[in-house]
Amino acid sequence: MSAISELSSFTRRKGKVTAEEKKANKRDNKAAYISLLPWLVGLVAITIGPMLMSLYLSFTDYNLLQPPEWTGLDNFTRMLSDARLHNSLRVTFTYVFIGVPLQLAVALLIALVLDKGLRGLPFYRSVFYLPSLLGGSVAVAILWKQIFGTTGLVNQVLAMFGIQGPGWISDPSTALGSIILLHVWTFGAPMIIFLAGLRQIPAMYYEAAKVDGASTLQQFWRITMPMLSPIIFFNLVLQIIGSFQSFTQAFIVSGGNGGPSDSTMFFTLYLYQKGFGQFDMGYASAMAWVLLLIIGVFTAINFIASKYWVFYDD
């Protein structure tokens, strides 16, 4: 939003630029480019360079120890018959399509509660935001592993009620669920954004609705949701992109092997195993580009679909 205000001030100034201002602008631009330099160097050396390299490698057979050999589309055709890759796609899609909506729903719910003008709001906001800072970390993933182990905290509590819980993260039928739960738990970041969005809905709409006798639920569906839709859309896009790439939690919780029985074998984890464990970096690079493509497609779908449900108030 600050970008918008700066842009508007920029357009306002147009037309009455003196020579001195021009000079100053030029100097400013130079300064800006110099300031940008660290980022620019980083972008070229750390992002674009390796990306192009990996694009090249995706068409080669590269075992890390010997120079890559051009094999054309071989890596991509091999993917068609790789059952473990298909499984990893299934796992990743399950994670994204269950984890993201759940997380956003929880985030919105908590944001709505906090928006009701709680005393000590900054404190609660921080408390709820904390998991977002920690959730992606190695330490929390290890903690998760302890809590959901066969003799972990969850099962100890269940045992008090006479229930013998499974090994949540070591049983193939519940392992992915535990990781999705870890993802949902990190609802803080979207929650903060929702909260900011809720605060921007003008109170007069609610007042008018109340006068007309609308119930709380009606107010939510008719006012809050449409007014908040750009924010929901923003969160959705961001979370979907992030979740497709999620790696750390599955890596730590499964001990790096996507187990048990590949039930937590995320696409990124399989990519890592292929590249670094099985000396198949060409294939891993090809997988990375497929992931980019998948994320691109889903983001595009998101944007197209947004035309039908996102309401911009201008």
Add this chain to the structure above:
Amino acid sequence: MPLFPRAASAAKHIAEAPTSGASRPGSKVLSPRIRTRKAGAVAAAVAAVMALSACGGGAAPQNADGTVELRFSWWGGDKRAQLTQEAIKQFEAENPKIKIKPEFGDWSGYWDKLATQVAANDAPDIIQMDEKYITEYSSRGALLDLSKYDVDTSKLDEAALNAGKGEKGLTGIAAGINAATILANPAVFQAAGVPLPDDTKWTWEDFGRIAAEITAKSPKGTYGAAAYGTDEASLGVWLRQNGKSLYTSDGKLGFEPGDIAEWWAFLKKLSKDKAVPSASEVVEAEAAPLDQSGLATGKNGMAFWWSNQAPALEKASGGDLKILRFPTKTGSAADTELWYKASQFWSASSRTKHPQETAKFINFLTNNVKAGEALLADRGVYPNSEVRAAIQPKLTPADVKVVNFIDQIKDELGEAPAPPPKGAGAIQEIIKRYTSEVLFERLSPEDAGKKATDEMKSAISN
């Protein structure tokens, strides 16, 4: 920039939120001149950082005073790190012009790191290498042929020496000799009131029966034995006892789907009888480091380990451990079909800038008594017979136990197994995965056998 501030307080909250659109305070007050100066400082800092990182790359440089720095990487725990650093100290005292820089870590991260380093042309000079990966690295030209350098191999046991030979010459010198064993915790046996087995006569049925008995007579959570099926050692023994092998000498699989299915079927039976932990517990145990393993924490009566790991496990468990032979089909120790394995190898990077010095260090580790006195039996029994004899008095009781065991089985050994082919590094992961498929009853042993052998075949055919 709140479009419709609901109330003054609301606007304040938004301003506090990290995502608020408040523009950076003060940025507009700075004069262009100061901004340029600031930018200059940033640019200088960037240049400095880049210069730093440029120094970081490249292999061991030779310093002006003629000292050479070599990098030496290994996997292993704290105990190994202490012993190895002591050996390095001894070497540096004898060779003041050579500095050895240690790099060590866990097994799990070691191979990812090594592969990346080799790919980046930044491999350590001296590499602790494993049987599973040596063919991969040597056949692809990443390891130095040590026979061309001054490394004395005349005192090495022949089997140990041959294990390091391949199509690209002598690319690894065995660091120690190992055997697959079952380690028993007598305290667990005693608490359950079950006598320790006679390992010269026991069969797999005995193993299952004893383990199940311990579980039944122990407190909840304690099991007679750890499950096998998490690595290829126990599978190798099983196959050899059935007249098969993991690999053939021409680099193919040495068994049929049915053979591995039988192995899993027996494991499934052990699991049904509660001789081994539940499927979930088996998966959890896989990830545990040595000192938190079921054997070390007194949760397992018996477990499958390499002989050189016994002292470290004994230290972790805080009690006495007994080294047992594997059970057999026939009940005769002569049919155990164990073998001497090179526990690990000393290898050198083919791209080392200082092959002479690297070879000198490997020669020191292999043949110098001082190295032996530092390393003792942590990497297995010393393959150099002279060093082995010289360090005998220095060994701890736990080490002596290992040396004695290796000695005892000498006449019962089977034929030396064929070396693992290229791609063998992936086999363990395949075994583990299908073991849990079987234990969780998601696949029958037969189906798991078929699928696993298919996957293994394609892993080693690349």
